[in-house]
Amino acid sequence: MDKIFRLNMTDKSFKVEPVPAAWVPLGGRALTSTIVAEEVTPTCDALGPNNKLVFAPGLLSGTAAANSGRLSAGAKSPLTGGIKESNAGGTVAQKLVRMGIKAIIIEGMPKDNKWYNLHVTKDSIVINEETELLGKGNFAVVEALEAKFDKKIGILTIGQAGEFMMTSANISVKDPDSKIRSHGRGGLGAVMGSKKIKYITVDETGAGAVPVAEPEKFKAAARTFAKALLDHPVSGQGLPTFGTNILVNILNEAGGLPTRNFTYGQCEDHDKFSGETMHDTIVARGGKPKHGCHAGCIIQCSQVYVDKDSKYLTSGFEYETIWGLGANCLVSCLDDIAKADNLMDDIGIDSIEGVVMFAVAMEAGILPWGDGKAVHRLLTEEIAKGTPLGRVLGNGTGSVGRTYGITRCPVVKNQGIPAYDPRSVKGIGITYATSTMGADHTSGYTIATNILNVGGFVDPLKKEGQVELSRNLQIATAAVDSTGMCIFVAFPALDVPECLPALIEMINARFGINLTGDDVIALGKSVLKTERAFNLAAGMNNAHDRLPEFFSLDPVAPHNAIWDFSDAEIDEFWNF
């Protein structure tokens, strides 16, 4: 029987609870968002004792389903002031499922001024005072804990940014190679820091196999599903070859590659940091062009990027990070970008928030445009040390914009806008504006249909069809995020007819239930509405579903496109 682990950091009490009936059919985002919505007062201080930090594996996590190993983390976000769900690969989700832990809920806040670590076993969570690893980066934490336990230990950790409760702080999770993946967005690392938890170790000793109600049916569906992933040109070829960074040249061509803090839509130097260049560099230097973020991943969009001497520089080197420093900050040297990526992983800040923030910092004159070494210095000497400037930077894009009075400040709900210009790719603008998460491309990735012709085509420069496109994708994504699946399964799911039925079949076979496609859509809608209700109760309204004013005032080359949706057109999104 699955169970809920509930830990209170105020009185250090721990309880094992049965899974309430209403939570049984939920997993991943559906479960974390439901728990946060049910148990957290929306108006509470996100860094205070009334916020809760929730971890939950997806419905299919721990099974043999391809790409299902993602862990969801949820809380009220100190960055957006709304609800937050952020999921990541790594090794913890699958361990929790094998241990029968449906979710971990961490509540309260120590009244002493001490730091703690948590040790999760199949029966309990033990709280220990922590002193040794305070002030250390994530890589040092992983190294020390693997030495203390063994290579198999699961780890969730925060870097210095989380200790300082910076609102761009992420929660890192150890991946199969002892490197890390990130619950990146929304400052969940600050929430973990506010609860004075430096790290959580997950020891699955004694855990059992994951029960599957109908094993044969599951196997058949899993095969169909995996084949769809491998057959689709994006998930089967593009992503494994070039990683997500395949997008630099594509977005540059489309005029949607935000450049110099969203001033232009194309970047002259795009070839210097494109996916093609990155792939060739990795191959020439003897890195790994393919790499999975969790056991069972068959897309392998990650990679191990090495320096000239074939020494590890970074992994999980994503398009958004590379775009952000490469085009948006004009740091065209891929090695400089890789080093910055590695530093952000180590310090524990969301690399999307980080790169969007650095461009605004350049706009503010804090560092010169294109200066990669200055980026490294600010990361190690200011952010990692929690200096006043480091705190301003570590609190993200909006923090820098507000502190320096910069109006070209690309945020929605105070979260930095990712790597696609909403003026020239209008569907993603609707997603940025309306997502319950703040600006978040993954919550409704219209790039698929606006740019990659996946799931049809909606002209990125026209307003027609964008709201519907974003709505459909956000609903589907909320459902997919609940399965523990990587969001990239959406590519085949949109194009390969047998893919989505196989995904649903796997869920049905796992639990012995009979979900239909409609049920899955209903789940997605319900997740969005639950999240939206939380945000409204937290003080948001339609006026928060807006892009910054400059997108409506300043046209972006080469299309001279502006953001031209009326308020009423945007608000139509919630009409479902």
Next chain:
Amino acid sequence: MDKIFRLNMTDKSFKVEPVPAAWVPLGGRALTSTIVAEEVTPTCDALGPNNKLVFAPGLLSGTAAANSGRLSAGAKSPLTGGIKESNAGGTVAQKLVRMGIKAIIIEGMPKDNKWYNLHVTKDSIVINEETELLGKGNFAVVEALEAKFDKKIGILTIGQAGEFMMTSANISVKDPDSKIRSHGRGGLGAVMGSKKIKYITVDETGAGAVPVAEPEKFKAAARTFAKALLDHPVSGQGLPTFGTNILVNILNEAGGLPTRNFTYGQCEDHDKFSGETMHDTIVARGGKPKHGCHAGCIIQCSQVYVDKDSKYLTSGFEYETIWGLGANCLVSCLDDIAKADNLMDDIGIDSIEGVVMFAVAMEAGILPWGDGKAVHRLLTEEIAKGTPLGRVLGNGTGSVGRTYGITRCPVVKNQGIPAYDPRSVKGIGITYATSTMGADHTSGYTIATNILNVGGFVDPLKKEGQVELSRNLQIATAAVDSTGMCIFVAFPALDVPECLPALIEMINARFGINLTGDDVIALGKSVLKTERAFNLAAGMNNAHDRLPEFFSLDPVAPHNAIWDFSDAEIDEFWNF
């Protein structure tokens, strides 16, 4: 005929416009809030080209009515994100009335990167490029401009804080002694800075007398009104003798004097900085215990505070500033407080926002508790220089709280909570929560009735009657703020039966109209509703009418009072 001066900083165009019929009966806050609500897009960037900065004298400004010389400034606030009105004494309001200028509207934003000054005469506004006084404090600006023009020149100026667009930046206005008063709250100095205006000179050469429709009726009413002010114990004796600082001992006694960043309600050292001590010190050192902020003030609650060598230290030395450093930051030395007050005036930051902010900065460990010299150093070396730390501090209480993850952060709508603990003086908590301005004691000063027994008595520790009290006072205040009257006329207006009728009679005699008491109440209601509608359209809702969570979690000594209003009870405020 009165006229509107409209200046566009984008294209440098200037227009003289007739006063629209709907604006004719309005002045002060009613006029600035109406103009902002009609002309500013509520969701615009407060530091962007679509915000407007509006100045308007009150309905009675420029006449012989006692205490009527206040100038209203309005805009969308970069601090609160809502509408903002802030009024101050000084010499400009009366000049504008004599020049027939009903309001000045400044819109747009220069596209070049240059700074400007404005020179207002009765016929026009001339825009000049400014280089010489950039980076200077307000006192140097006043000195230089009086040397360039003469002692009679009216001046509105921003200090370094406004140039840096810090959201605690105020707009200073020269007083009759060539010192300054402040449009303090809400960051209007940042708005002036965003429009690249360092200062505005007002030259009333050629201006005429202020027309009064029924002079004899006016004189009689003015006499009755002045007598009421002089007869009331608060406005006639308490304030002239001890200044607003009379409140330190009173609030300490009531257990409502926020101490050590709102941790306690009483301060052991209160005698060191009380009004009584201040008065004796001023007298002993040869300062001025009484002083008016504008010509025609008969309350004279200001003073000139001098140092041991009888050298000027500060004037307009208010209770809120003294409480904030004295009790809330534990800086008990009155000379240190006076120097900090003078520095804040010079740099141009709101001294209320400043002192509330410094306590949160102490909580964050940025400076030690009680260290007045550190306060001076942070003001001159960080804020005035716009260092990263200076920007964090200069952006106010919420900025420091967010940047350092401090949950004991006393703000409403991001504006610092002034000098009365809302747990032990519950009426003022309703005002803080519901005011359209963010936390603002002056917008509905329930201290009068909760503590001073003016206008009756409502027990400060009980919930009963507080919402109604705050509502009535906020409505009355919105009306008074429209007359150009100092808010302290409310004391006699609440207690002396002939005071309010005399005030209305003066307005009627001035314009030859027939306002009734009901009309005045209707005006106050209309102002509040106009402002509230702007805030709602800007993205606020009931969830923004809340005090910070810690007031509900942490009881305050000596009454062990907590903030215990339900959301529904607070929201009842808007039921009128």
